[in-house]
Amino acid sequence: MNAIEVQDLRKTFKVQKNREGLKGAFADLFKRQYSEVTAVKDISFTIPQGEICGYIGENGAGKSTTIKMLSGILVPTSGSVSVGGFVPYEEREKFVQNIGVVFGQRSQLWWDIGVIESFQLLRKVYRVSEQDFKKRLDELVERLELQELLNRPVRKLSLGQRMRCELVAALLHNPSIIFLDEPTIGLDIVVKSEIRDFLKDMNRDHGTTILLTTHDLQDIEALCSRVIMLDDGRIIYDGGLEELKQRWGTGREVQFQFGTATKLAQLVQWTDGMPVSWSAENELGAKVWIPLELNVSDVLARVVGQADITDIKIIETNTDEIVRSIYQSGSAEKPEEMIAGLQDEKEATHV
Numbered sequence: 001m002n003a004i005e006v007q008d009l010r011k012t013f014k015v016q017k018n019r020e021g022l023k024g025a026f027a028d029l030f031k032r033q034y035s036e037v038t039a040v041k042d043i044s045f046t047i048p049q050g051e052i053c054g055y056i057g058e059n060g061a062g063k064s065t066t067i068k069m070l071s072g073i074l075v076p077t078s079g080s081v082s083v084g085g086f087v088p089y090e091e092r093e094k095f096v097q098n099i100g101v102v103f104g105q106r107s108q109l110w111w112d113i114g115v116i117e118s119f120q121l122l123r124k125v126y127r128v129s130e131q132d133f134k135k136r137l138d139e140l141v142e143r144l145e146l147q148e149l150l151n152r153p154v155r156k157l158s159l160g161q162r163m164r165c166e167l168v169a170a171l172l173h174n175p176s177i178i179f180l181d182e183p184t185i186g187l188d189i190v191v192k193s194e195i196r197d198f199l200k201d202m203n204r205d206h207g208t209t210i211l212l213t214t215h216d217l218q219d220i221e222a223l224c225s226r227v228i229m230l231d232d233g234r235i236i237y238d239g240g241l242e243e244l245k246q247r248w249g250t251g252r253e254v255q256f257q258f259g260t261a262t263k264l265a266q267l268v269q270w271t272d273g274m275p276v277s278w279s280a281e282n283e284l285g286a287k288v289w290i291p292l293e294l295n296v297s298d299v300l301a302r303v304v305g306q307a308d309i310t311d312i313k314i315i316e317t318n319t320d321e322i323v324r325s326i327y328q329s330g331s332a333e334k335p336e337e338m339i340a341g342l343q344d345e346k347e348a349t350h351v
């Protein structure tokens with residue numbers, strides 16, 4: 001069953017124009033002028049129950065606007081949306097029982113009261129029984145190690161502590177679908193990794209569907225098998241992360257450490273006839289760039305056994321680099337000149 005179904009979804013905002021100068025301000029009093037901004041342009045996708053899907057794009061691409069329509073905060077201009085079998089903006093009361101939302105840049109906890117009191121208030125909002133609430137809270141508090149924090153006012157929590165509490169707040173009513181809008185923003189690497197582990201466990205143990213927007217591609221690598229990429233309100237890629245890397249990756253780099261001095265000319269000779277490029281900082285270390293069409297093992301076979309190798313490292317094209325190139329081109333179709341451009345960039349760093 002699909003947890004989320006989106007068909008030709010569009011959102012246009014009417015933005016008031018402010019005319020310049022005193023005369024303009026005066027004219028605005030009598031006749032307002034408006035322009036339109038279309039943040040989401042007829043997008044369609046479905047997400048099956050139990051999937052973790054990354055939703056990425058540059059600033060202003062339309063990610064938050066989509067999440068707001070999916071969570072019932074905004075009414076679409078056109079198109080249809082169904083989440084957990086409900087139309088979010090029409091059947092709000094029933095709908096919210098089934099979803100959880102975390103906006104990393106905003107809090108749903110009350111600033112001046114103890115964390116546990118915010119949770120109690122949310123229990124009432126979501127109409128969770130005392131018994132279910134206690135069971136769920138105990139589980140979440142133990143898993144996220146929040147025991148010490150429950151009686152502190154939210155304003156006295158660190159960002160990492162607050163974010164862990166935000167997750168509990170969004171999950172107290174045991175929703176089957178959660179929307180996370182930049183849940184790791186501003187967090188240190190340790191808290192980021194704790195939150196990723198927690199989300200992974202929750203998805204595995206409860207089959208929770210997760211739609212995650214983030215600018216941190218490590219969140220995507222750690223959690224998502226699928227990624228939807230948005231550019232200027234349109235979907236430019238929807239598919240596997242591995243597939244994206246394969247489609248856009250230009251090759252791999254293999255780094256060698258040698259036990260005894262090995263000349264660059266010797267390495268070049270061993271791989272003679274192969275379209276690879278070698279570079280070396282000294283005679284005890286060298287790296288080779290291998291294009292995708294060539295097997296790494298074929299190159300290794302030429303070197304291993306001949307050279308005195310103490311260490312080998314294989315480095316795939318970095319995901320950040322791939323995604324940056326796609327954002328820049330505005331399309332996930334791989335234009336030949338883009339490949340050539342990336343290749344030139346790579347080759348500039350190799351001899």
Ligand SMILES: Nc1ncnc2c1ncn2[C@@H]1O[C@H](COP(=O)(O)OP(=O)(O)OP(=O)(O)O)[C@@H](O)[C@H]1O
Pocket residue numbers: 013014015037038039057058059060061062063064065066
């Ligand atoms: N309430 C609004 N009124 C007018 N324009 C808006 C409104 N909300 C968003 N927009 C515009 O819609 C576009 C998409 O914004 P949105 O916040 O959805 O992008 P985003 O991908 O979430 O960006 P970011 O990564 O910066 O959060 C932007 O041009 C933004 O200025």
